[in-house]
Structures are given as structure tokens and as C-alpha cells.
Amino acid sequence: MKRVLRNKPSGEEAISYPVSGRGYAHVCPSCGEPLALYDLRDGDQAYWCDPCGKGHRAGDPPARALRPLPHAG
Numbered sequence: 040m041k042r043v044l045r046n047k048p049s050g051e052e053a054i055s056y057p058v059s060g061r062g063y064a065h066v067c068p069s070c071g072e073p074l075a076l077y078d079l080r081d082g083d084q085a086y087w088c089d090p091c092g093k094g095h096r097a098g099d100p101p102a103r104a105l106r107p108l109p110h111a112g
Contacts, residue, residue, distance in 0.1 A: 067091055068103035 065074045067088035074086035076097070086104070087094035095101055 062108050063105040064108055065100070065104055066106045067093065068101045069093060
């Protein structure tokens, strides 16, 4: 079942993690800005865009949320 993340995750501040080791950066599908990673209360993680106020669970990214890094090969 697909769960939609409706509100900004509450609790701790965003954790600054490096971009994906598989050659992709997580970006907002709407504005293209990098996303912040948050730990959720249920033990899952979610990516959040502060300017747009939108997000998604880490395990269920939308189609345009992963952008290939320029040096990935």
C-alpha cells in the first residue's frame, strides 16, 4: 500500500547525508532542489523539500525524484 507523506516530519532536524552511492541525487520533482532526509516516528525515513512543502518516503520515490550525478559512470 502506497502511503503519502502529507506534512513535514516532526521531531528531529534533517540529517545531512551524502548523495546516493549509486550515482543519483534525491531532488524535488517539482522544483529540482535537493531534498532533506528525515527519520520518521515509525522507523522509516522520508525526503522533504522545504521550499515546496512536499515529500515522499525514502522507499517510494516519485518518478523524477532521482537525478543522475554528472560524474556517475
